[in-house]
Amino acid sequence: MKSVSDTPVFETIDLGRIDSENLFFKISFESSPSTDSGAMAVDALKASIARIGLVSPPILKLQPENRYIVVSGFRRISVCRALGLQKIPARVMGLGSDDGQLMKLAIADNAFNRSLNIIEQATAIFKLSPFLPDDDRTWHSECDPIGLTVNPGLIRKLKKIRAASSDLKEKIAAGKISLTVGLELAGMDDGSRVQFLTIFDALSPTLNHQKEMIRMAGEIACLEDKPISKIFNSLEIDNIIKDPDMDRNMKISRVRRKLKDRRYPEISGFEKTYHARVKRLTLPESIALHPPTDFEGNDFMIQFTFRGLPQFKEICDNLLRLRDHPDFAAILEKSREDN
Amino acid sequence: MKITDLYIDQDVLDLPATRVICDRLKMPGQVVDSADPVYEKLSRTAAPVDQGKKILFLTRNKGAFLRPCPGTDYYTCCNYTILHFGTFCTMDCSYCILQSYFHPPVLQFFVNHNDMDASLDEFFQQKKRARIGTGEFTDSLIWEDIYPFTSHLIKKFAAQNHAILEVKSKTVAIDHLLTLPHNQKTIMAWSLNTSDIVRTEERRTASLDARLAAAAKCRDHGYPLAFHFDPLIIYPGAEAAYRLIIEKLFATIRPENIVWISLGTFRFMPDLKAIIEQRFDRSKIIYGEFVRGLDGKMRYFKPLRIRFYQQIVSFIREFAPHVTLYFCMEDDEVWEKSFGFAPHQYGGLPMMLDQSAARHCGLL
Secondary structure: OOOOOOOOEEEEEEHHHEEOOOOOOOOOOOOOOOOHHHHHHHHHHHHHHHHHOOOOOOEEEEEHHHEEEEEEOHHHHHHHHHOOOOEEEEEEEOOOOOHHHHHHHHHHHHHOOOOOOHHHHHHHHHHHHHHOOOOHHHHHHHHHHHOOOOOHHHHHHHHHHOOOOHHHHHHHHOOOOOHHHHHHHHOOOHHHHHHHHHHHHHHOOOHHHHHHHHHHHHHHHHHHOOOHHHHHHHHOHHHHHHOOOOOHHHHHHHHHHHHHHHHOHHHHHHHHHHHHHHHHOOOOOOEEEEOOHHHOOOOOEEEEOOOHHHHHHHHHHHHHHHHOOHHHHHHHHOOOOOO | OOOOEEEEEHHHOOOHHHHHHHHHHOOOOEEEOOOHHHHHHHHHOOOHHHHHOOEEEEEOOOOOOEEEOOOOOOOEOOOOEEEOOEEOOOOEEOOOOHHHHOOOOOEEEEOOHHHHHHHHHHHHHOOOOEEEEOOOOOOOOHHHHOOOHHHHHHHHHHOOOOEEEEEEEOOOOOHHHOOOOOOOOEEEEEEOOOHHHHHHHEEOOOOHHHHHHHHHHHHHOOOOEEEEEEEEOOOOOHHHHHHHHHHHHHHHOOHHHEEEEEEEEOEEOOHHHHHHHHHOOOOOHHHOOEEEOOOOOEEEOHHHHHHHHHHHHHHHHHHOOOOOEEEOOEOHHHHHHHHOOOHHHHOOHHHHHHHHHHHHHOOO
């Protein structure tokens, strides 16, 4: 990394001369102050500055008429204003400083003080783009020294996610939605995205369950030529989420079941028939019947456990009973119709 | 065949087939000493599958020209022998396994035909019954524009009496083959599907009517015929649509002219799903009710495909009760529930097909 051409000077700057509205160098993407985590972060910084002052002075770039724009330290400056300070110490870069180098400085100053969230990484990549040629090797060699650990695949994803809606970016920045899921949601219409965000917010399903829900809903929408939001409405997903009689896991399970029934009606129907038949076999808990995976193979397995001869005899009686049970015959025949 | 880039392996520069192809394409070829520059060019492109259909690499088949079909133990294979003379295809079917089979996919034509002829001669000398096909890693007939490869094979197979050649295609480039002395040792075969599937999933292929018309022309010139309903695709209205094409087939071709008809529902390696989603964004065929089969491929849920097969089999049997009908890669359960028997009851699937070939093609 080349050094910034202009030597920085530490000065005490009148806060009134700093233009915080100019966001050219802004990398940070905090959770909205209205959220708990956003408010807590601001409160902690406020308390720290009030007690021991500004430990790390912001970086400013000199502008004509002795004014300044912020290179790094937007939140610190905002907190100082809120505390009623008039002047703050700052590291000032000269008027002729190279913007590309200052952008790297802004990124490095953020990245080496804390880990950048996904949206901040995306912003950093976006803001660096005008200053770097479009080749993977240069990006790797320039990003590493400023604390951005990226590869070509990640850069492509980050560039895409930057265009996402603000509600989605907020969830990604807060770590509630992964980048992979975020990219999927970013490609959806507003109604569908909001539906998913509502479900994920309310139920916090695992990443795998999130991906499964998105995949199944997307495939149903494609098969039925309807937007995902209409699919959710017809499945009455909202009612499941709001149901006070179900806990979170039950709700997740119910949403997945509804989606599976719609996406795979034959398979779901067959499985229901199978389970109904197994139930009618009235097998004791000590005997378990395992069908072939997805009913594709032909080998069924019966597993039993017993303690002592009496229980073994009881199992044998049950197994013999299966031999002539019509439901057992239908299970082995993989018959679709249930009588 | 629309080729934008021609690469020639240094090793085959002076072979006769190379010269013929260069003359026909009328384009300068770039001579390379390995496949690497071809693969590099492809891997740099944003759409390697599309680009691979326009780049032709003339090279040597360094492996075996004749190789067994890569079947698996779990499902019944017909033990077909593949004549491996080239790879990939200029047509563009959404479900085509070749999109993910070759890394990267590229049109390769193996021009060391002396080696191929030697392999065939050696094979023929064994005088064992065999079914040999050219339509596994490519379409059999797309190459005829640039080299009369199938003409050569038809004449070669005509000179022996133990093996048949199956030429499998979705094109209708058959006029130059009609008057060849084939001795009934070449079966002309077409892949058939519903008109919806041909229109939406089989880009740049001949229409269904054109395929049937080409089959009729071949029949008129004494060629035995075969048809492949593979992949059968399950979608709303599919049964009625397949019924229509089956009616059309038997309105054009009499059952006694057909050596065999194969059936196989759509199956694919899981990797293919993302490729189809990306390349055929309007296609819905990958959103069927699939489960992972015992060979790792995604297959329709078994009870679903059995019910579908039962319908298709009953339609075909209505018009052709005695035609040899078989499944490509299904197990005994599917056979028994759809046909009422398993292949082993008739000596196994290879024997069933060999016997049909013997009857129709005069094999010894």
